[in-house]
Amino acid sequence: MxxxxxxxxxxxxxxxxxxxVDALCAASDxxxxxxxxxxxxxxxNVVTEDGRQHTFAQFGSGTxxxxxxxxxxxxxxxxxxxxSEAAVLGNPFELLTVDGDALLATPWHRAANQRRELARGGGRHGSCGMGVGETMAYALSHPQAPRVSDTLSxxxxxxxxxxxESDLGPAGVPLDDVVDAFLAFGRTVSIVGAEFTGRLLxxxxxxxxxxxxxxxxxxxGWHPHTTWSTTTYDNVASLCGDFKRIGVVRTYTTRxxxxxxxxxxxxxxxxxxxNATGEWQxxxxxxxFDAVAHRYAVEVAGGVDALAVTHLDSPGRCPAMRICNSYLLDGEPWNRIVPGPAxxxxxxxxxxxxxxRARPGPLIRPDDWAGxxxxxxxxxxxIESYGPGAADKKLLNSIC
Known part of the structure; x- marks a missing residue:
């Protein structure tokens, strides 16, 4: 690469x-x-050739x-x-660096997140219950929200x-226990400044x-059923001036x-x-496969240079799979979701x-799903993927 x-x-x-990501790390330096x-x-989720498996959360999928x-x-x-994730991986902290300006999620953010979602009853927005959105929301109104660099003092x-704790309410955990745990984090990981990313690149x-x-x-996204996170390439663009944009889709759409x-x-x-039904999700x-929604994603993300198509083994096991290239809305065809103002x-x-209110239009079954x-x-x-491992991938053209 x-x-x-x-x-x-x-x-x-x-x-x-x-x-x-694992396949790219396997194929390149x-x-x-x-x-x-x-x-x-x-x-x-990553599965290596020797049978190791891990579902990555904060560590990168090349670990x-x-x-x-x-x-x-x-x-x-x-x-x-x-x-907890590091312990499962054998504590590979030597492979981890963290920007000191990153926000810290705490037990109080998580508890507040779960209380808020429960209060919505049948009108839930959808949440992982981990407090990530609550952390982002809190930081918008509290300039002194805790950050990674705070774990050094x-x-x-x-x-x-x-x-x-005072602002968000109880979480069932003593304050000083959390302080001690976060200080241990600060002693263990390598906390770096803003210039580190550029040097790494x-x-x-x-x-x-x-x-x-x-x-x-x-x-x-479809507000309010969204995340408190920028999931397009915008954050990457602010960190790196020149990069290749790979968009990932399955042969069938999920949520x-x-x-x-x-x-x-x-x-x-x-x-x-x-993936299974979760208490919070x-x-x-x-x-x-929802070509209408995925085209919208490509457009609002600013375009892609290449696609990675996963689960290409699925159409052979599920003959009922189809592709949707248009919707019907109130009896009229709807082919393009028009992006709104920023x-x-x-x-x-x-x-x-x-x-x-929309429903799928005519569904098609292609002979060549990737094509x-x-x-x-x-x-x-x-990138064509026919299974969970790097060996199940075909890396085409100049990707590596």
Whole structure:
């Protein structure tokens, strides 16, 4: 790999970003994997050739191959969840660097997040229950919200954590226990300054690993069923001037929990090994490939240079799978979801209402799924995935 690459999901998440990142790390000499959004709610499943398996949250998906991870300032860092993940991986802290300006997720953010979602009752927005969105929201109204660099000073850290506890309410955990745990995090990980990212990018090709998907983007997703995170390439662009944009899609579209899903079809026989109904996320939903929504994702993400298509083994096992290239809305065809003005949540909420009324148009069954998706999304397929491991991937053209 001779250039930096950014891997972004063009759906609602769960398209296989982790396995794509792992394949790139297996095929090339990658300097580091940089996480550029989200936090501990990520679940990127990787299976190596020797049978090792891990579902990555905060560590990058190249970790099992010894590729370092850098958590940029855009990541919401959860020290408690990170410690648990590190223990499963054998505590590879030598492979981890963290930007000191990244926000800290605390038990109080998590508890407040869960209380808020429960209070919505049947009108849940959808949440992972990890407090990532609550952390982002709190920081918008509290300039002194705790950050990773605060874990280097007991006095400052305790003051900021006490403020979070006071503002957000109880979490069933003693303040000083959290302070001690976060100080241990600060002693263990390598906390770096803003200049580190640029230096890292200058040392060799890097892979930017996104979390969630463009259709859940905080500004471009179907409001209010979205994440408090920028899931497009925008954060990458602010960190790196020149990089290749890879968009990841499955041969069928999926989403977790509440929100519009025009092509949903519960009758599809597509058993899922790593996704299930969750207490906070809700049901794992499957449907036909939604070319309309994925084209919208490409457009609002600023375009893609290449596609990675995963689950190409699925059409052979599920003859009922189809592709949807248009919707029907009030009896009229709807072929393109028109992006609205930047950061216009009223427009996005109106889109949500329209999508809730839309139904799939004619469904097609292509002979060549990768070729059909390439044509429908107007971008070349450069990674084909037929299974969970790097050996199940075909890396085409000049991707590596």
């Amino acid at each position: 001779s250039e930096h690459v950014a891997v972004v999901d063009l759906g609602y998440g769960d398209a296989g970003k982790g396995t794509v 990658v300097r580091a994997v940089l996480r550029f959004n989200g936090g501990a709610q990520a679940a990127h 099992l191959r010894g590729v370092p991870t850098h958590l940029t300032r855009f990541v919401v860092v959860d020290p408690l969840a990170l410690a 007991r006095t400052g850290l305790r003051r900021r954590l006490a403020a979070v 200058g040392e060799g090709p890097c892979v930017f690993e996104g979390a969630q998907g463009v259709l859940l983007d905080e500004w471009r 977790h929990g509440a929100g519009p899903f025009v092509t949903e079809d519960p009758a599809l026989d597509l058993p899922e090994g790593h 809700g049901a794992f939903r499957v449907g036909h 950061r216009d949540l009223e427009y996005q909420e109106a889109l949500t209402a329209r999508l809730n 059909a998706i390439e044509s429908l999304l107007s971008a070349p397929v450069e």
